[in-house]
Amino acid sequence: MLRGVRRTMLAATALLLLLAVAGPPATAHDPDTPEGKAEQAEMVRIYEPTWRSGESLAGAPVTCVNGMADRYPCKNVDLLSFLPQSALGGGGSSSMWYWTDTRDSNEYILYCRSNGVSFVNVTDPANPRYLGNLPAANGVSSSWCDVRTYRNYAYIGKDSVSHGIQVFDLNKLRGVTNTQTFTADARFTGLTNSHTLWINQTTGFLYVSGANTCRKGLTIYDIKTPLTLRLAACYDREVYSHESVVVNYAGPDTRFTGREIAFNYTGQGRRFQILDVTDKANIKVLSSVTHPGASFIHQGFATSDYKHMIVNDETISTRGGSPDFVYNIERLDAARFVGKDVATRGEFVNHNGYTVGNRHFQASYRGGLRILDTTSAASARLPEVGYFDVDPASNASGYSGSWMALPYLKNGVVAVQSIGVGLFLVRPTGTAAVS
Secondary structure: OHHHHHHHHHHHHHHHHHHHHHOOOOOOOOOOOHHHHHHHHHHHHHOOOHHHOOOOEOOOOEOOEOOEEOOEEEEOEEEEEEEEHHHOOOOOEEEEEEEEOOOOOOEEEEEEEOOEEEEEEOOOOOOOEEEEEEEOHHHOOOOOEEEEEEOOEEEEEEOOOOOOEEEEEHHHHOOOOOOEEOOOOEEEOOOOOOOEEEEEOOOOEEEEEOOOOHHHOEEEEEOOOOOOOEEEEEEOOOOOOOEEEEEEOOOOOHHHOOOEEEEEEOEOOOOEEEEEOOOOOOOEEEEEEOOOOOOOEEEEEEOOOOOEEEEEEOOOOOOOOOOEEEEEOOOHHHOEEEEEEOOOOOOOOOOOEEEEOOEEEEEOEOOOEEEEEOOOHHHOOOOEEEEEOOOOOOOOOOOOOEOOEEOOOHHHOEEEEEOOOEEEEEEEOHHHOOO
16 A cells, blocks of 8 residues: 555656656647636646657558557548657657758658757658757756748747747758757847747748747748848737748739738737738738637638638637637638638647648647548538547547647658657548548
């Protein structure tokens, strides 16, 4: 009896120590708001330490058969490989991004952790290779980490700590065969913390949301000289910018063809905005809209024809199924709410989503990866055509499970992150595949 109590006490002590060092898994709110603090507390409560994240799976892909791939519920998605958090440098985990080396077409996942960034060669998705770790600046630890790439450079920011933005030359990954600890090539300290990052590859501007600058609005830097960040603009007319997706526009509203357009999601500001950021000295609000009952307008991504925007709202009630919200954006200066997808898929919380072709790939916390058909977006219908559930125990609301899913790798491979658990590489099949 005493031995069992001692084991329980040791486990609890180990968990507290791990949280102190690594922090709980990443959240997506402004950490200074009541919502952000509540979300953080919830994650501490449900946090699963990395030693329970399972064994590596590689070399022998697992086909989705009768609704299961290994121990994971699935539909039209095969499991190619899995690397546990303990094999990726430990700590908690949050965002990730990808990089393709144009010299040899090798592919990499840049996997954000509370205490650093992991680099994983995923060129062979059945046999991913962990190359090493870039430790966080100053040894700080934060649940919120984000990373994006521009040319052959990675930009890494963290929230709630004095981290700045690290810049890392990805050319260093070429030819790496032994796991190593990397060093940053530059560190920008013109800001201390940031929440999310986006880079317009065409124009060479970095868009930083939720930083300590610009009243937590949208801070814009010129990074055309990649190791130098030069302040270009500040958009602070909202209480917060949680995330922005910025493109050189090529959609149906030909009045704006070639203009640099930002789709801005304001979190507790409860607005989805379309901004013309072409002239950094004169940023124009083209549309600022919302949906009924909006709570925390978190992130969104356009359909491939840029006629509709699929938006997720992270704290709206998930009773009866976590909805996505569809906006018509055929006229950028007259965006309008169309409706919400009301399909019942459990009570899990929808998080970041990205569109490729006629498929929308969404990380949905305890629901894992969900794949939606965008063909009927005009009528706010987004039927689910596939999924891979990284949290077999629950589809309830809560903030464990998948925070990010990236559908941009070769041959239809999708990278799926699970908070504090590890990295899955999967491949949609049949009706779930992009057509």
